[in-house]
Amino acid sequence: MSKRKLSERQQSRVLQQQSKSRDQPGLVIVNYGRRVEVLLNDRDLTTECTVRANIAPLVAGDRVRVSETGAISALMERDNVLLRPDSRNRLKPVAANIDTVFIVIAPVPSAHANLIDRYLVAAALCNMQAVLVLNKIDLLGPQSSDLIAMLAGYEKRGIDVLRVSSQNGSGVDTFRAAFGNGTGVLVGQSGVGKSSLINALHAREVAEVGALSERGNELSGKSKGTHTTTAARLFHLPGSGALVDSPGIREFQLWHVDPADVIAGFPDLAELAEGCRFRDCTHTAEKECAVQKARKNDAQVEQRWQSYSRILSSL
Numbered sequence: 001m002s003k004r005k006l007s008e009r010q011q012s013r014v015l016q017q018q019s020k021s022r023d024q025p026g027l028v029i030v031n032y033g034r035r036v037e038v039l040l041n042d043r044d045l046t047t048e049c050t051v052r053a054n055i056a057p058l059v060a061g062d063r064v065r066v067s068e069t070g071a072i073s074a075l076m077e078r079d080n081v082l083l084r085p086d087s088r089n090r091l092k093p094v095a096a097n098i099d100t101v102f103i104v105i106a107p108v109p110s111a112h113a114n115l116i117d118r119y120l121v122a123a124a125l126c127n128m129q130a131v132l133v134l135n136k137i138d139l140l141g142p143q144s145s146d147l148i149a150m151l152a153g154y155e156k157r158g159i160d161v162l163r164v165s166s167q168n169g170s171g172v173d174t175f176r177a178a179f180g181n182g183t184g185v186l187v188g189q190s191g192v193g194k195s196s197l198i199n200a201l202h203a204r205e206v207a208e209v210g211a212l213s214e215r216g217n218e219l220s221g222k223s224k225g226t227h228t229t230t231a232a233r234l235f236h237l238p239g240s241g242a243l244v245d246s247p248g249i250r251e252f253q254l255w256h257v258d259p260a261d262v263i264a265g266f267p268d269l270a271e272l273a274e275g276c277r278f279r280d281c282t283h284t285a286e287k288e289c290a291v292q293k294a295r296k297n298d299a300q301v302e303q304r305w306q307s308y309s310r311i312l313s314s315l
């Protein structure tokens with residue numbers, strides 16, 4: 001792009017901003033479809049807004065401008081946005097301006113490394129830090145040794161793992177401290193306890209617990225006029241920080257990802273890959289591939305490669 005063009009674009013952006021300068025800044029709490037709940041920056045209460053036609057689909061965490069008549073007139077530039085495919089395989093934004101993705105897992109429903117890895121790839125590609133949260137530690141027992149070993153593996157590779165029980169409150173303070181002032185998003189299978197975690201952080205019920213309401217909405221395909229919704233919602237936490245509760249995602253697929261980017265979710269393999277002969281090595285069938293070589297001598301690398309390879313072939 002030429003310098004002149006760029007400056008024209010910048011100029012028009014400035015003009016756009018000026019015309020909207022009387023509109024108030026706000027933060028999207030939840031998008032119900034027709035209406036969007038917004039927290040105006042200078043108020044404590046949220047307000048329901050309409051959305052002007054030219055605005056892209058809004059999600060929790062979006063910074064917007066709201067006109068005097070209560071219409072969202074502008075969407076401010078996003079730092080990042082978490083995307084996921086919907087049931088019809090169309091990419092949809094889930095939450096915006098996120099510092100940390102909390103990948104919630106539990107003893108039940110059981111966690112699979114490959115699902116965690118898919119979330120890790122997504123977080124890396126969306127420029128978000130990822131932390132693993134093991135919820136329901138009150139249910140851990142002798143049968144949990146595989147889960148505990150799996151988490152130790154992630155920890156060894158430098159990923160923070162928090163262990164909590166939203167039911168008996170253990171670890172909840174550590175969890176609260178983990179993101180301080182930032183904005184996090186909870187992701188993970190339905191039923192792992194994401195909404196329960198939000199409630200535990202509030203010490204009272206603010207989020208709806210139980211997968212039934214989510215399923216009800218999925219079947220009817222529309223909200224029943226009430227505010228029980230499947231949309232992601234932002235909760236301000238007592239003290240500081242905010243968390244977005246996202247509806248359960250049974251199968252989190254990464255089909256929209258460029259195969260060459262998958263390695264971003266596998267920093268340990270990426271490090272090995274520096275020794276590959278070809279820069280565009282996919283670590284599958286190439287000659288002189290350092291990852292393939294390491295696989296042969298290291299059972300853990302082999303396990304990690306299997307997960308990587310499963311994601312590659314699912315794209």
Ligand SMILES: Nc1nc2c(ncn2[C@@H]2O[C@H](COP(=O)(O)OP(=O)(O)O)[C@@H](O)[C@H]2O)c(=O)[nH]1
Pocket residue numbers: 135136137138139164165166167168188189190191192193194195196197208209210211248
């Ligand atoms: N034993 C135990 N059950 C929990 C815990 N946290 C949540 N649950 C239960 O797990 C189920 C699903 O919780 P929910 O918060 O709706 O999960 P979500 O679908 O991820 O939002 C509910 O029946 C909760 O009572 C926990 O720490 N321990």
Ligand SMILES: [Mg+2]
Pocket residue numbers: 194195196208209210245246247248
């Ligand atoms: Mg929930």
Ligand SMILES: [Zn+2]
Pocket residue numbers: 273276277281282283284286288289290291292
């Ligand atoms: Zn390679």
